[in-house]
Amino acid sequence: MPDSHAAEHVHIDVRDVNVSFGAFAALDQVSVRIRRGRVHALVGENGAGKSTLGKVISGHLPATRGQVTLHRENPAEVLGSAGHLRARVAVVDQELALLPARSVAENVLLGSLPSRFGVALRAAMRSRVATLLEATGFDLDPDAPVGALRVADRQLVTILRAFATQAEVIVMDEPTAALTGRESERLLGVIDRMRADGRTFVYVSHFLGEVLEIADDITVLKDGQVTWQGDASATNQDALVAAMLGRSLVTMFPDRQPPPPGDPVLVVENLTSGPEVQDVSLAVRPGEILGIAGIVGSGRSELAHTLLGARRATRGTMRLNGQLYRPNGPTHAWNRGVRIVPESRRDQGLFLRHTVHRNVTLPHLSAVSRAGCLMPGAGRTMAADLLDRMDYRGSGVDIPVGSLSGGNQQKVLLARCLLSDPNVLIIDEPTRGVDVGARHSIYTLIDEAAQRGVAVIVISSELEEVLGLADRVLAMRGGRIVREFAKHASEAAVLSAILGAEPTATRKPSN
Amino acid sequence: MTEANVGQTTPAPPARRAFSLDLAHGRDLGIVACFVALFLALTFSSDVFFSAQNFATILEQWAPVMIIAVAGTLVLVAGDLDISVGAIFAISGVAAAKFANDTGSVILGCVAAVIAGLACGLVNAAITLIGRVNSLIGTLGSSLVIRGLALLITGGFIVQAAPVGFDTLGVDSWLGLRWSVWVMFVWVGAVAVLLHLTVFGRRVFAVGGNIEAARLAGIPVGSVKAVVFVVSGMSAGLAGLLAASKVNAGQAEVGVGLEFQVLAAIVLGGTSLAGGAGAVWRTVLGVMILAMIGNGLNLLAVDPVYQQIVQGTIVVTAVAVDAWAQRGRNKT
Numbered sequence: 001m002p003d004s005h006a007a008e009h010v011h012i013d014v015r016d017v018n019v020s021f022g023a024f025a026a027l028d029q030v031s032v033r034i035r036r037g038r039v040h041a042l043v044g045e046n047g048a049g050k051s052t053l054g055k056v057i058s059g060h061l062p063a064t065r066g067q068v069t070l071h072r073e074n075p076a077e078v079l080g081s082a083g084h085l086r087a088r089v090a091v092v093d094q095e096l097a098l099l100p101a102r103s104v105a106e107n108v109l110l111g112s113l114p115s116r117f118g119v120a121l122r123a124a125m126r127s128r129v130a131t132l133l134e135a136t137g138f139d140l141d142p143d144a145p146v147g148a149l150r151v152a153d154r155q156l157v158t159i160l161r162a163f164a165t166q167a168e169v170i171v172m173d174e175p176t177a178a179l180t181g182r183e184s185e186r187l188l189g190v191i192d193r194m195r196a197d198g199r200t201f202v203y204v205s206h207f208l209g210e211v212l213e214i215a216d217d218i219t220v221l222k223d224g225q226v227t228w229q230g231d232a233s234a235t236n237q238d239a240l241v242a243a244m245l246g247r248s249l250v251t252m253f254p255d256r257q258p259p260p261p262g263d264p265v266l267v268v269e270n271l272t273s274g275p276e277v278q279d280v281s282l283a284v285r286p287g288e289i290l291g292i293a294g295i296v297g298s299g300r301s302e303l304a305h306t307l308l309g310a311r312r313a314t315r316g317t318m319r320l321n322g323q324l325y326r327p328n329g330p331t332h333a334w335n336r337g338v339r340i341v342p343e344s345r346r347d348q349g350l351f352l353r354h355t356v357h358r359n360v361t362l363p364h365l366s367a368v369s370r371a372g373c374l375m376p377g378a379g380r381t382m383a384a385d386l387l388d389r390m391d392y393r394g395s396g397v398d399i400p401v402g403s404l405s406g407g408n409q410q411k412v413l414l415a416r417c418l419l420s421d422p423n424v425l426i427i428d429e430p431t432r433g434v435d436v437g438a439r440h441s442i443y444t445l446i447d448e449a450a451q452r453g454v455a456v457i458v459i460s461s462e463l464e465e466v467l468g469l470a471d472r473v474l475a476m477r478g479g480r481i482v483r484e485f486a487k488h489a490s491e492a493a494v495l496s497a498i499l500g501a502e503p504t505a506t507r508k509p510s511n
Numbered sequence: 512m513t514e515a516n517v518g519q520t521t522p523a524p525p526a527r528r529a530f531s532l533d534l535a536h537g538r539d540l541g542i543v544a545c546f547v548a549l550f551l552a553l554t555f556s557s558d559v560f561f562s563a564q565n566f567a568t569i570l571e572q573w574a575p576v577m578i579i580a581v582a583g584t585l586v587l588v589a590g591d592l593d594i595s596v597g598a599i600f601a602i603s604g605v606a607a608a609k610f611a612n613d614t615g616s617v618i619l620g621c622v623a624a625v626i627a628g629l630a631c632g633l634v635n636a637a638i639t640l641i642g643r644v645n646s647l648i649g650t651l652g653s654s655l656v657i658r659g660l661a662l663l664i665t666g667g668f669i670v671q672a673a674p675v676g677f678d679t680l681g682v683d684s685w686l687g688l689r690w691s692v693w694v695m696f697v698w699v700g701a702v703a704v705l706l707h708l709t710v711f712g713r714r715v716f717a718v719g720g721n722i723e724a725a726r727l728a729g730i731p732v733g734s735v736k737a738v739v740f741v742v743s744g745m746s747a748g749l750a751g752l753l754a755a756s757k758v759n760a761g762q763a764e765v766g767v768g769l770e771f772q773v774l775a776a777i778v779l780g781g782t783s784l785a786g787g788a789g790a791v792w793r794t795v796l797g798v799m800i801l802a803m804i805g806n807g808l809n810l811l812a813v814d815p816v817y818q819q820i821v822q823g824t825i826v827v828t829a830v831a832v833d834a835w836a837q838r839g840r841n842k843t
Contacts, residue, residue, distance in 0.1 A: 310727060334729025342727050349727070351720040353788060362717050363728045365710040372709050416728065 010071055011036040011200045012057055012089075012169060017066030019052055019224075024406065024433060026052040028224040030066075034169070034217075039191060039201040041215035041232070043208065044244055047432065047462055049224040050204045051093075051173050057202055058171045059085025070169075090167035092159050092175050100147030105129040107146050108160045132160055136190045138183075151178045159187065163194070170194075171202040176210060177297055188214045206295050206499060208237045220244055238492075245463070245491045252440040253468035254447040259287040263322070265455045266338070266424050268307070271316035276302035278479035280316070284424065284455040289446065291470025292459045294498050299479035300459045301343050304426045307457075308333045308340050320423065334363055337423035341413045341430065343459075345406070349413045352402030356394060357383035359401045360415045367420070386415050391441040407438025414445055421454055428459045430469075443469055463491045541832075542781050546796050549803050557810045565806070567688055573802040574695040575600065575750035576769070577795070580776045581702040582746035584794040587777055588706065589739045590719035590786025591639065591646035595654035596747040596773055599631045600766035602661040603751030608670040608677070608761030617676045621752055628748015631657055632741035639740070640733050654770070661763035670761040681757030691753040698749065702742070703791035715739060720787025775826040776801050784830070800825075 012034040019027040027049045034040045034057070042050040055061035056068060059082035070085055098107050105125050106113070114124035129142045138156045140149075146157055155178045162170045176184040191201055191214055205211050211218060212232060220228040220243040228235070228243035264283035271280045276299040284290045294300045305311040307318070309327025318325040320336055327333040330340075342348035351359055361368060361379035368378040384397045392415075394408045401412055410431065417425055430446065431439045446469060450456050460466045466473050473485040475497035483497045553560040579596050586593045606627040611620025631653070638649035672678070680690045706712040714735045717725040726732050755761045780797030782789030801822060808818050 308727070329731075330727050331729045331731045339729070340727055342724075347721075348723050351717055351724060351787065354716065354720055358713065358716075362713060362725075362730065365713055369710045372711060373704075374708055374710060374713070 009035045013069045013071065014053070014057065015067045015069075017056055017063040017068065019056060019061065020064045021433070025224050027056070030221070030224070030226055032219050032226070032229070034200060034202060036200055037195055037198045038216040039195055039203055039214050040217045040219065041203045041205060041211040042219050042221065043205065043211055043240060044221035045462060048221040048244070050221050053221065054091070054171045054173050054202060054204050057085070057169070058089040058091045059083065060091065088167055089169040089171060090162035090165045091171045091173070092162045093173040098146045098154060098157060101145060103143050103145055104140050104149070104157055105142040107157050108132065108164050110161060112164060128164070129160075132164055136160065136163065137186050152180060152183060155179060156183065163190075169200045169202065171204070173204045174206065176205065176207065184210065208240050208499070211240070212237065241492050241495055245495070252443065254444050256289070256447055256471065257451070259285055259450065259471055262286060265321055266307075266325075267319045269317050271303075271306060271313055271318065273302060273306040273311045273313050276479050277306050280481055282474060282481065284457060286453045286455050287450050288472070289450050289456045289458055289470045291466035291473040292457060292476055293461075293463055293466045293473055293494055294476035295461060298476045298498065300476050301428055302479070303476070304340060304428050304457070304459055307424075307426060308338060338426070339417040339422040339424070340426040341410070341417055341428065343428040343432075345409050345413060350401050350409060353400050355398050356387070356401050356404070356412055357397040359412050360386070360397070360419060363416060364419045382419065383415065386419055387411065390415055390445055405438070406433040407442070410434055410438070410442055411445070414442065418445075418449055421449070421452055424455045424457065425449060426457045426459070430458060430460060431462070431465060463494055467491060467494065542779075542793060542796050546800055549800060549807070553803060553807045553810070557807065559810050560807065563687065567692070569802050569806050570692045570695070571689045573798055574691045575754050576772055576776060577695050577798045578698050578750045578753070579746050579769070580773045580794050580798050581699050581791050582743045583773050583777050584782050584789055584791055585702065585706055585715060585739050586743050587782050587784065588719045588786060588789040589715045589736055590722065591736065591739065592774070593635060593650050593740065593743045594647060594770045595631065595635060595650040595657060596743065597766040597769035598654040598657035598661070599628050599744055599747035600751040600754065600769055601763050602631070602657050602664075603627045603748035604755030604765060605661050605665055605670055605761035605763055607752045607755050608672040609664065611672050611674045611677050612670070615674055617674050617679070620672070620674070620677065624752035624755070625745055625748045628744045628746070628751065629741055630744070631747070632744020633737075635744060636737035636740040640736055658763065665761070665763045667763065672755070672759050672761070678756050678759040680753055681755070691757065694749070694753060698746065699791065699795060705742070706791055711735070711738065716787055772801065775822060779826060779829045781829075
């Protein structure tokens with residue numbers, strides 16, 4: 001009976017799981033068997049669905065369809081509810097849910113503080129944390145307030161917290177993104193030892209070197225579907241990259257004419273802003289689409305915010321149309337014709353409860369007013385006219401923008417920037433959370449804006465998108481532009497550039 | 512991050528959205544219905560209520576609160592709070608009487624009151640914007656300082672205004688209404704236009720609706736907030752002037768707790784504490800409902816202590832309803 005034999009080793013069984021947000025399918029018929037006492041890695045590009053799958057496994061996100069079951073060591077016992085999963089699966093993610101004012105020890109033991117009659121036992125707490133620190137070899141002061149720690153150390157605290165629980169399974173979402181090379185190696189060592197003790201790990205990561213080093217099993221996701229699954233020893237880095245990129249379901253990028261030659265409209269030299277943006281130089285011409293590729297944390301959005309003046313540049317110069325450009329804030333940038341469609345529509349872009357036309361016209365109100373007073377209806381008509389030409393599918397412009405689909409919301413943000421043509425348009429993640437149909441019209445709109453002479457900078461974590469849309473692509477890693485690619489560069493080459501050939505080694509010098 | 516964002520940007524399921532919209536609509540009608548019901552109830556239960564004289568009295572009594580509350584609506588829509596209006600109300604009355612006495616000019620006294628309010632508003636703007644102090648705490652602090660200054664200036668005594676005509680605004684009438692009521696009408700109209708019909712007003716909604724989005728859309732967030740605090744301070748100054756004119760004197764101890772009455776009226780009207788949503792007409796109704804409750808209980812000879820209890824209960828209920836409506840809206 002080979003089937004029951006296999007079942008004995010399966011710890012979490014994910015079967016035919018679908019997760020959709022509206023029309024957008026984040027996971028599509030995904031089945032994964034996570035074996036007890038193994039490290040199972042989930043890899044894929046940004047937006048491939050690996051973090052979503054991690055949340056499903058830990059019971060924090062319900063599957064729209066399909067089933068997740070947790071098998072106890074006694075094979076007869078099977079638990080399936082989200083509550084059961086949450087109680088037995090610990091999560092380490094990048095969101096760093098910590099109490100900044102409390103000590104490392106308290107944060108690590110949060111939820112399982114040793115106490116007697118409701119009074120926290122400081123000595124017991126400290127000794128438990130000391131044991132954990134010794135076991136892991138992490139270099140942390142248990143009494144230091146978490147707020148004073150570096151980002152990397154905070155990440156270590158969240159990892160320790162997961163280790164401190166009695167969880168059978170630990171889901172780690174990009175645990176090493178903020179860590180130095182040495183800390184990453186230590187972490188991998190700890191995982192190795194805990195695996196030997198019988199704990200199961202689900203390891204979500206961009207860094208293929210790490211994945212191949214630590215994982216027993218690997219699942220590769222692309223566009224919410226499993227493209228490869230198997231034993232880690234049966235694959236290598238190139239094969240994984242190929243599976244991550246896969247064959248795209250839809251090629252829908254506009255056929256772009258090469259941009260006309262001419263002087264660049266924006267020239268940036270040696271721009272530095274904090275540790276996130278380091279010595280960046282770039283130039284973009286009118287009519288050109290410049291792509292910037294990089295993973296989360298590579299400094300792409302910080303670069304965009306520096307160009308807009310929302311972050312202060314500590315060094316470097318910028319010129320706009322030949323004149324010195326030193327934005328002291330986004331207001332200045334807007335006045336000079338530098339605009340942004342920000343990364344997060346909800347947090348940085350839209351006024352969700354305000355109407356569509358108000359969202360579009362907000363920065364252009366001087367054009368529809370006299371002596372500061374709004375001309376009735378003028379803004380509304382302008383917004384409606386523009387959106388009509390933008391393949392907007394919402395029911396009118398008087399509804400709250402929060403009730404629209406992701407694609408229409410993105411069109412509203414584009415309309416805001418394109419109501420009059422800017423000099424430079426920065427688009428951070430043009431199609432995140434946008435369904436396939438709307439993607440095509442957004443790409444077309446970006447292309448048309450470029451044809452009218454707008455210099456466009458497209459930032460995206462989806463390589464296919466950057467390469468399909470842009471005339472040139474800059475690869476960004478660790479706050480620096482590491483390489484420039486021409487239009488028809490291969491995705492694999494860009495991917496290696498933004499990940500770094502050997503991630504653990506290359507990230508060492510930054511700390 | 513990435514996949515989570517995907518989830519958040521998708522719209523709520525239609526069923527729930529419809530529910531929350533209904534609730535929001537219900538509130539639109541709710542406040543109007545509440546006003547009408549109270550009005551009818553008082554008309555039928557009291558012989559005195561429905562009379563021009565009584566309405567004139569109500570308006571005159573509540574003119575200062577109305578003036579401050581419509582400006583306070585601006586502050587709430589911008590996502591802030593101004594707790595210092597009671598103190599500004601006091602110091603402005605004192606400034607009016609002092610200046611009128613010192614210069615012998617009623618006009619200069621009036622100007623001094625409004626300028627005192629404006630200056631206090633600037634201080635509040637500096638505290639919250641340059642000092643980056645939360646506006647609740649910032650204006651709480653400035654309120655203590657301002658009232659302390661007022662006490663220092665008066666030495667705790669009432670400053671009687673000597674010049675003839677100082678009490679014109681608060682005592683004299685035109686077409687059956689006191690001048691203070693006419694000033695209130697003009698001010699309410701001006702603030703309503705400012706919030707609902709100007710570019711500046713749109714920016715106030717944007718700043719309160721999503722400050723980061725407003726900033727990235729090139730809205731000068733700091734200046735918008737600064738102007739809002741200045742308008743609020745000027746309103747409190749104007750209200751303080753009217754109150755001082757009525758009693759022909761300035762006094763440091765007046766207007767204690769006024770800020771809570773103002774806040775109560777605004778929230779009762781349905782302007783959200785979360786910012787980004789609200790309307791001047793709502794606040795006008797909120798003030799009038801509080802006024803009618805006070806007036807009605809007076810006419811029915813109810814102990815004034817109960818008025819406080821009733822007002823407090825109503826405000827808490829209004830905020831609870833607001834919170835429920837919010838919850839419905841934010842659920843996905």
